[in-house]
Each structure stands twice: as C-alpha cells, then as structure tokens.
Amino acid sequence: MTHFDLVIIGTGSGNSIPGPEFDGQSIAIVEAGLFGGTCLNVGCIPTKMFVHPAELADAARQGKNLGVDAQLNAVDWPGIRDRIFGRIDAIEAGGREYREGPENPNVTVFSGHGRFTGMKTLSVDLHDGSTTEITGDQFVLAAGAHAVIPDVPGLVDGAAPFHTSDTIMRIDELPKSIIVLGGGYIAAEFAHVFSSFGVQVTQIARGHQLLKSQDQDVAALFTTEAAKRYTVLLNTQVSEVRPADTGVELSVDGPEGAQTLRADVLLVATGRQPNAERLAVELTGVALDTHGRVVVDEYQRTNVEGIFALGDISAAHQLKHVANHEARVVKHNLKHPDALIASDHRFVPAAVFTNPQIASVGVTEHEAITRGIAYVSKTQNYSDIAAGWAREDHGHFLKVLADPATGLLLGAHAIGPEAATIIQPLIQAMSFGQTAHDVATKQYWIHPALSELVENALLGLPAPLDAPSASTSAN
Ligand SMILES: Cc1cc2nc3c(=O)[nH]c(=O)nc-3n(C[C@H](O)[C@H](O)[C@H](O)COP(=O)(O)OP(=O)(O)OC[C@H]3O[C@@H](n4cnc5c(N)ncnc54)[C@H](O)[C@@H]3O)c2cc1C
Numbered sequence: 001m002t003h004f005d006l007v008i009i010g011t012g013s014g015n016s017i018p019g020p021e022f023d024g025q026s027i028a029i030v031e032a033g034l035f036g037g038t039c040l041n042v043g044c045i046p047t048k049m050f051v052h053p054a055e056l057a058d059a060a061r062q063g064k065n066l067g068v069d070a071q072l073n074a075v076d077w078p079g080i081r082d083r084i085f086g087r088i089d090a091i092e093a094g095g096r097e098y099r100e101g102p103e104n105p106n107v108t109v110f111s112g113h114g115r116f117t118g119m120k121t122l123s124v125d126l127h128d129g130s131t132t133e134i135t136g137d138q139f140v141l142a143a144g145a146h147a148v149i150p151d152v153p154g155l156v157d158g159a160a161p162f163h164t165s166d167t168i169m170r171i172d173e174l175p176k177s178i179i180v181l182g183g184g185y186i187a188a189e190f191a192h193v194f195s196s197f198g199v200q201v202t203q204i205a206r207g208h209q210l211l212k213s214q215d216q217d218v219a220a221l222f223t224t225e226a227a228k229r230y231t232v233l234l235n236t237q238v239s240e241v242r243p244a245d246t247g248v249e250l251s252v253d254g255p256e257g258a259q260t261l262r263a264d265v266l267l268v269a270t271g272r273q274p275n276a277e278r279l280a281v282e283l284t285g286v287a288l289d290t291h292g293r294v295v296v297d298e299y300q301r302t303n304v305e306g307i308f309a310l311g312d313i314s315a316a317h318q319l320k321h322v323a324n325h326e327a328r329v330v331k332h333n334l335k336h337p338d339a340l341i342a343s344d345h346r347f348v349p350a351a352v353f354t355n356p357q358i359a360s361v362g363v364t365e366h367e368a369i370t371r372g373i374a375y376v377s378k379t380q381n382y383s384d385i386a387a388g389w390a391r392e393d394h395g396h397f398l399k400v401l402a403d404p405a406t407g408l409l410l411g412a413h414a415i416g417p418e419a420a421t422i423i424q425p426l427i428q429a430m431s432f433g434q435t436a437h438d439v440a441t442k443q444y445w446i447h448p449a450l451s452e453l454v455e456n457a458l459l460g461l462p463a464p465l466d467a468p469s470a471s472t473s474a475n
Pocket residue numbers: 009010011012013014030031032033034035036037038039040042043044045047048112113114115142143144145165186275278279310311312313317318319320321322323
C-alpha cells in the first residue's frame with residue numbers, strides 16, 4: 001500500500017490540478033481510460049471536429065439559394081476520422097507521457113480502474129493485470145460520467161450491435177443509414193453530422209419534442225427543422241433491438257402504432273450517469289444524491305474532510321466549461337483551506353452544435369412562468385437585422401428575458417447561425433450585473449455583424465421604469 005498526499009481520480013479536468021504549487025507534495029493520478037478524459041477523446045473536441053466538415057457539406061448544398069451552385073461530390077469518412085484522431089490521439093499520448101515523465105517527479109500515474117475499498121483507500125486494477133492499493137490524505141473525485149444504456153432487450157444484454165458516443169466516431173465507414181436513439185444533446189449533434197454527410201438518419205425520441213430542456217420556442221423550431229432534414233419519430237418507445245443481416249432491427253411503438261425499423265448502425269444517446277457508484281465512493285463515506293451524483297458544497301467539498309469532487313461526477317451541468325471552472329476552484333481550495341473560494345454556477349451557458357446552432361443561458365420563459373419570476377421579453381429575428389437579412393435567414397431568433405424592475409437579464413436563448421458565439425455578451429452582462437439597456441447603448445456594435453442581433457434584442461425590451469410588473473413580451 002502506497003500513501004500519497006493527494007490522489008486525483010480521472011484525467012479530464014482533474015488533470016489540470018497538478019502544477020508548480022504542488023511540487024512539494026506526492027500526487028497519484030488514477031486513469032482507467034484515455035488520458036485527457038471525455039471532452040478531448042470522445043466528447044466536445046472530436047464531435048466539433050466532425051461538426052465543422054458537416055457545416056462545409058451543408059454550405060455546399062445550400063449555396064445554390066444564394067447563387068453559388070456548388071456540388072458535394074463525396075464525404076471521405078476515413079479521411080475525416082483519421083485527421084481528427086491523428087491529432088487527438090497525439091495529444092492524449094503526449095499528456096500521459098508528460099505526467100509520467102521527468103517534468104512531474106512528484107506524480108505517479110496509475111493506469112487502471114480505481115474503486116474505493118475503505119476510508120480514503122483505493123484499490124486500482126491496473127491494465128497489466130495486477131492490483132494495487134493506495135491511500136491519500138486528500139482526494140479529488142474527477143471520474144466523470146458514462147453513457148446510460150436503456151433497459152431494453154437487445155441493448156442491456158448486448159445481444160444487438162450498437163454504438164455510443166464513445167465508439168461511433170471511430171467506425172470504419174460511413175453507414176448508409178443510422179438510427180439515433182435519444183432526443184438530447186448528443187443525439188442532436190450526431191444526427192446533424194450524419195445527415196450532413198448524406199446518411200439516412202432516423203431519430204427516435206420518447207418525448208414530444210427534441211432538445212426539450214431548451215426554451216420551448218427554441219425546441220419547437222429545432223424539432224420542425226430537424227424533421228425537414230431527416231426522419232424524426234417523437235413520442236416513440238423502443239421495445240426491442242435485434243441484430244439484422246446488415247445492421248440492426250428495432251421494434252418501436254409510437255403515434256403510428258407498432259413498427260419495425262432497420263438501419264446499418266444504431267447510436268444510443270440516452271444520457272450520461274455519474275461514475276460515482278462504479279467508484280464505490282460510499283465506501284469512503286462520500287454521500288450521493290438521488291441522481292447518483294456526488295454531493296458537494298459550494299467549495300466543491302464532499303461530506304468527507306479532504307475529499308473534493310468536480311465535473312460530471314458531481315455537477316448538475318455535464319459541461320466541460322463547468323468541469324474546468326470547478327477544477328480551478330478545487331485547485332485553489334486544496335492549497336488554501338483557510339481562504340476557500342466558491343464555484344459560480346449562477347449563469348451556466350450551453351450550446352448545441354447543430355444546424356441551426358442553439359445557445360442558451362439563464363432561465364427559459366417556461367421556467368420564469370412556472371417559478372413566478374416577473375419578466376419582460378423580446379424575440380429578435382435574425383431576418384430583421386442586416387446580417388440576417390443579407391443571408392436571407394428564415395425563422396431563426398434570439399429571445400432575451402429581463403427583470404422588469406431592474407433591467408437585469410434573466411435569460412437568453414438563441415437558435416440560428418453562430419448562436420454559441422453571439423450570446424457571449426449576454427453571458428457577460430449577466431455575470432457582471434450589467435443592465436440590458438447599458439449593454440445595448442453604452443458600447444458600439446459592429447455593423448453589419450450578426451452581433452447586432454443582441455443589440456436589437458436588448459433595445460427591443462421594454463425599459464425598466466415603463467415596464468409593468470407582470471410579464472410582457474415584444475415580438
Ligand atoms: C459526445 C459528447 C460531446 C460533448 N460535447 C460537449 C461540448 O461541446 N461542450 C461541453 O461543454 N461539454 C460537452 N460534453 C460534456 C463534457 O465532455 C464533459 O462535461 C466533461 O468532459 C466532463 O469532464 P470531467 O473532468 O468531469 O470528466 P471526464 O472528462 O469524463 O474525465 C473522467 C475520467 O475519469 C476516468 N475514470 C472514470 N472512472 C474511473 C475510475 N473508477 N478509475 C479511474 N479512472 C476513472 C475516465 O476514464 C475519464 O478519463 C460532451 C460529452 C460527450 C459525451
């Protein structure tokens with residue numbers, strides 16, 4: 001049994017903790033899978049590296065509307081895949097080498113699956129087949145989450161072939177058809193990529209809308225636009241998945257009754273569960289909530305002294321920028337027990353990298369109504385600002401919600417070109433407590449840039465003093 005000052009489990013955002021401040025401390029890093037975690041290897045980065053070529057393919061198809069008659073001749077899947085993972089795998093290998101190398105003499109990397117066996121005692125099943133046990137004064141639980149496989153015959157028992165986001169990006173060839181199970185982020189982004197690459201996509205969602213955690217107007221428009229691009233089956237349940245001659249066969253039940261669907265490939269994208277139970281954190285006394293997340297306070301401390309948690313294992317938002325933020329908080333708090341800093345989860349933004357793109361921050365209109373929050377709102381269409389009009393945008397918009405008494409922003413929800421980039425000034429305004437009026441009027445907005453969407457949305461909000469206390473909206 002080897003003892004360490006600090007044990008970090010997981011090399012996603014957890015790997016950013018060791019630095020010169022920790023030079024005098026012995027550190028164990030435990031990693032069961034690829035070095036660098038989900039975002040780098042199987043998450044944000046590779047998916048967005050597929051999204052960009054998908055956008056290029058879409059642009060070739062759509063250019064004709066504006067007089068550029070381009071043609072999409074072929075999508076070289078193996079070429080795209082190998083370019084992406086050629087770059088990513090090198091970073092993964094470099095990251096591992098760096099931590100194992102002479103630059104980090106105080107760090108020991110354990111390549112294997114860790115599992116608590118007692119108070120601050122971790123057993124690690126190493127990839128060489130041996131097992132080792134380590135203890136630590138302090139622990140950082142940064143072990144992320146894993147894809148949930150629904151309890152459907154053929155899936156849970158592994159009888160039928162299927163992919164998750166962990167494997168789909170490395171398949172050998174572009175399938176002719178794919179069924180995407182799930183209506184959330186991962187399903188939306190992969191349905192977009194495969195559809196743009198010319199694959200026949202069928203997306204199955206059990207709810208009445210895709211991306212139903214978004215503002216309802218955004219989710220409704222996205223669902224309508226997705227259904228124009230590929231087959232979307234809503235209110236549909238899968239009862240069985242079977243292997244077929246060339247792929248898979250699914251029995252589904254929906255508004256059209258029972259039917260059998262076939263495709264070359266099935267992608268299951270039905271949520272991600274924190275890895276806390278797999279790590280047996282309860283054996284070191286760490287409490288979990290009803291979602292299986294590690295419970296942390298605002299300083300990222302668990303209920304056990306000296307054990308911190310960050311990222312997907314404990315966060316309500318499974319997002320890389322949240323995991324990174326929390327890692328910075330944990331890094332500080334490990335070194336400054338008498339001057340702790342708190343995580344800031346007030347305004348967590350997120351984007352879905354689809355076509356159209358979606359971005360959001362703060363409360364949705366539905367949430368404002370159900371929580372009884374007084375608000376005013378303005379929905380600004382892209383087509384009514386110069387850059388949107390010029391590109392003949394149809395139907396896309398930014399909706400902003402503000403407090404009628406103070407003029408402070410409550411939320412922003414965009415669907416349309418560059419939505420993820422466009423809403424950043426609104427995230428900034430919310431974070432720094434700037435009023436909608438000040439943000440709109442006390443700076444220049446570049447003309448004719450897409451950012452004028454934000455300026456016009458804010459100018460369209462009723463002024464705070466004129467506003468009634470009840471909700472008002474301007475469209
Ligand atoms: C397909 C996909 C696309 C995504 N796209 C985006 C995006 O565009 N933007 C965004 O903000 N977020 C995105 N996310 C979410 C983002 O990837 C995660 O929120 C983020 O990576 C979580 O970081 P983490 O450090 O908490 O965990 P991870 O990065 O998952 O790191 C945890 C590490 O712990 C290791 N581990 C787990 N259990 C053990 C154990 N018992 N012993 C040892 N090691 C263990 C794992 O192998 C893993 O390497 C995406 C996720 C997916 C799946």
